[in-house]
Amino acid sequence: xxxxxxxxxxxxxxxxxxxxxxxxxxxxxxxxxxxxxxxxxxxxxxxxxxxxxxxxxxxxxxxxxxxxxxxxxxxxxxxxxxxxxxxxxxxxxxxxxxxxxxxxxxxxxxxxxxxxxxxxxxxxxxxxxxxxxxxxxxxxxxxxxxxxxxxxxxxxxxxxxxxxx
Amino acid sequence: xxxxxxxxxxxxxxxxxxxxxxxxxxxxxxxxxxxxxxxxxxxxxxxxxxxxxxxxxxxxxxxxxxxxxxxxxxxxxxxxxxxxxxxxxxxxxxxxxxxxxxxxxxxxxxxxxxxxxxxxxxxxxxxxxxxxxxxxxxxxxxxxxxxxxxxxxxxxxxxxxxxxxxxxxxxxxxxxxxxxxxxxxxxxxxxxxxxxxxxxxxxxxxxxxxxxxxxxxxxxxxxxxxxxxxxxx
Numbered sequence: 001x002x003x004x005x006x007x008x009x010x011x012x013x014x015x016x017x018x019x020x021x022x023x024x025x026x027x028x029x030x031x032x033x034x035x036x037x038x039x040x041x042x043x044x045x046x047x048x049x050x051x052x053x054x055x056x057x058x059x060x061x062x063x064x065x066x067x068x069x070x071x072x073x074x075x076x077x078x079x080x081x082x083x084x085x086x087x088x089x090x091x092x093x094x095x096x097x098x099x100x101x102x103x104x105x106x107x108x109x110x111x112x113x114x115x116x117x118x119x120x121x122x123x124x125x126x127x128x129x130x131x132x133x134x135x136x137x138x139x140x141x142x143x144x145x146x147x148x149x150x151x152x153x154x155x156x157x158x159x160x161x162x163x164x165x
Numbered sequence: 166x167x168x169x170x171x172x173x174x175x176x177x178x179x180x181x182x183x184x185x186x187x188x189x190x191x192x193x194x195x196x197x198x199x200x201x202x203x204x205x206x207x208x209x210x211x212x213x214x215x216x217x218x219x220x221x222x223x224x225x226x227x228x229x230x231x232x233x234x235x236x237x238x239x240x241x242x243x244x245x246x247x248x249x250x251x252x253x254x255x256x257x258x259x260x261x262x263x264x265x266x267x268x269x270x271x272x273x274x275x276x277x278x279x280x281x282x283x284x285x286x287x288x289x290x291x292x293x294x295x296x297x298x299x300x301x302x303x304x305x306x307x308x309x310x311x312x313x314x315x316x317x318x319x320x321x322x323x324x325x326x327x328x329x330x331x332x333x334x335x336x337x338x339x340x341x342x343x344x345x346x347x348x349x350x351x352x353x354x355x356x357x358x359x360x361x362x363x364x365x366x367x368x369x370x371x372x373x374x375x376x377x378x379x380x381x382x383x384x385x386x387x388x389x390x391x392x393x394x395x396x397x398x
Contacts, residue, residue, distance in 0.1 A: 093388070159179045
């Protein structure tokens with residue numbers, strides 16, 4: 001069993017440092033462009049938050065064309081979609097999918113978000129979440145990311161939780 | 166994803182990223198990041214651990230209330246431990262004749278698993294599991310299975326391979342039992358004919374003259390489980 005570095009945290013979960021070579025180096029050395037610090041948006045009060053989740057898992061709806069490696073676009077995942085219709089087309093061997101196979105919320109915590117809405121901790125869980133394809137160069141995704149951002153704003157979303165896999 | 170955070174903020178959305186690779190957020194400096202000590206592929210922790218998943222989400226959203234002069238990175242600290250069943254075994258009998266007979270045996274277990282899990286994640290290739298096995302088994306043979314319309318053959322075989330993995334791993338979860346991802350991967354790659362078939366397929370794809378096949382070959386088998394790696398180590 002691999003023990004994570006945090007004291008008392010004993011599990012088979014692994015951090016990047018515990019991923020076996022040569023995969024660890026592949027992940028650590030992924031091309032990471034340098035960004036100037038962005039002036040962050042001033043967040044709204046918690047009760048006014050309208051929150052969408054954006055995943056890098058390449059989620060598609062069953063029957064749709066899977067996303068391909070280095071694809072720069074995105075897919076919209078309605079929060080009303082059945083769990084069984086949300087498929088993961090990011091098929092890298094670098095990350096575990098058995099957690100997702102047991103519980104979609106491990107990657108796309110839309111049930112947890114709805115619970116926060118029901119408990120009044122946020123204003124609204126978005127009706128639509130989004131998926132991009134992980135390991136794609138961020139610079140190549142800029143136009144489509146901005147397009148997705150404008151779509152979210154048009155739907156009233158003001159807050160995004162990004163969930164890379 | 167850190168890059169997307171910059172673009173979204175620039176568009177007018179407040180963002181927070183739940184990061185599995187701390188090195189990437191340190192390098193790319195998104196405005197707000199919560200680093201979580203979980204396995205790659207599990208940004209919100211463990212399946213069916215509602216409390217843990219909620220705590221991660223709350224901790225991420227709490228960063229929105231924190232004033233910060235520059236990029237904010239916080240570590241998610243948890244003292245929780247989760248059961249790992251070191252005695253876990255595949256909940257069925259595997260036929261050891263051919264990959265087709267093995268897949269037929271797995272099918273019976275997978276059908277139970279689908280009931281228990283309430284869904285399946287098999288389906289990105291558009292092929293039924295047993296057809297996906299047949300498609301991969303014959304892809305490089307003189308008698309390949311016809312490729313249905315709608316997807317290039319090399320993409321079909323790529324996604325069929327992932328559907329086979331999902332088919333087997335879901336079957337392995339038919340009785341729960343808290344296997345770790347490592348146990349599941351060890352079982353699939355070390356004990357099944359399907360794992361061996363995919364490994365051999367990759368070896369042939371790497372040596373193929375087909376550039377499209379070469380292109381997908383590197384991402385079929387975890388690097389430390391490929392035939393090439395095993396030969397050299």
